[in-house]
Amino acid sequence: MRWLMVTALVGMSAAVAGTARGDDSESAVHTAIIDRVSDEEARVEPDDESPGSISCGRANRGALHDARELPRYGYGYEIPDPWWSREHRFGTDELVGLIERAAAAVAEHHPGAMLGVADLSKDGGGALRGHRSHQSGRDVDLIYYALDDAGEPFRPDEHMAYYGRAGRGSYARSPRFVRDITARYFDLARNWALVKALIGDSEVEVEHIFVSSRVRQWLLDYARRVGEPPELLDLAKRTLRRPRGADSHNDHMHIRVRCSAEDEALGRCRNPIAQRPRRGRRWHSRVTCPALPLVSMPTLRP
Ligand SMILES: [Zn+2]
Missing domain, CATH: 4.10.860 (DNA Excision Repair, Uvrb; Chain A)
Structure with missing residues (x-):
């Protein structure tokens, strides 16, 4: 808006x-x-009469009007291939702004930090192959920050490393299975800094950060060890969640932001996810955003 x-x-x-x-x-x-x-x-x-992006429907059954495109490169982040080629780089104004601010905040305090951004939504939103949600411009997958053998920041490549118990990633399941990838290590400091930037953002409310239970434990233990205040720890505990059903987030974190107040006021955006009584076509039934303008531009000067 x-x-x-x-x-x-x-x-x-x-x-x-x-x-x-x-x-x-x-x-x-x-x-x-x-x-x-x-x-x-x-x-x-x-x-500038555009009311900006509008998230319509729900994260797992929705659409996205007048999406904002995340540029391929920005301060502290990039969209590596193959994600760039997929063109799932559209989100609400709020989500795209949040990614840019959070990546910049981490890079500011941790030189060399480069966040790998994977899928957001497609232009217009709707069902996205390989994802249950990512439909209404309020979801994004972020590749964990990593360190190389020498302890230096690892620049994102075309794999999402899957981290084992020791925090080492040497194979990938996504975006395709690769048995041997360049070994890398889960970067506790930068990944915690990212969580902190996301949940502390002053403009956007992050609803969930989906991670595996293993990663959740690593991050919370690290935060305690570096003496983060109890209120921040509580907020992190509430926000960092293991998604129900699967514990597959050992290779990326999935961020979902809440509907913006404006989108909610328009009656288009819904925070609760749709129940899944059935799969198949019904599950992916299209939600369309209404034609604009929904509201008229306020008259600034008579
Ligand atoms: Zn996701």
Whole structure:
């Protein structure tokens, strides 16, 4: 919902102008400049009438309107092949922003960190091969940060390493089975930093981070060892979850964000996942997003 931020920006300028007004002549000049900037902003803003992305339906039976594409490279992350070629790199504005901020936060404090981003949703959302969810732009798979034999950051390659009990990954099950891959080691510091950045994000609420029970234990033990505060540990305990049924997240973490307040207010986005009474076509029945505009752009200037 980009126009909400725009409105806030214009509102902020008006507030600044308000405090300056009524002082000496120098302030009056500032006021005039700020007023002019406000005018220019206001004149430009109505062009951006797109309400932004809309997540429709549920994570496992949904669609995605006006998706945002995650660029292949950004600060601290990349989308390696084969995920890049699959073109499942679309999400809500909120999810894409979250990935960019979290990867940047980890890279900022841990030089050399490079997050491998796998599947988000496809453009328009809907059923995605190999996934139960990832339908409404609120899910993403992230490849665990790894270290090489020398303890240096390992740049993501075309495999999702499957980590054994000792934290070593030497084979992959996904995206295809490969018996021998370059050995790598689960990077506790960077993976914990990623979890921390995700659950601590000020703009987006992360609903779940799905990991295996093994990885969950590693991360929580590490957080305790480095003396993280109890509130953060509690939040991490609640958010880090082993998905019901399968314990397959030894090779990646799956992030799901909650519906944004705007998408929920539009009545399109649903947080609870759909029950699965049947599989097959019914299970993948299409959910369509309604035609836009759903709401009209607020008039900034009469
Ligand atoms: Zn996933």
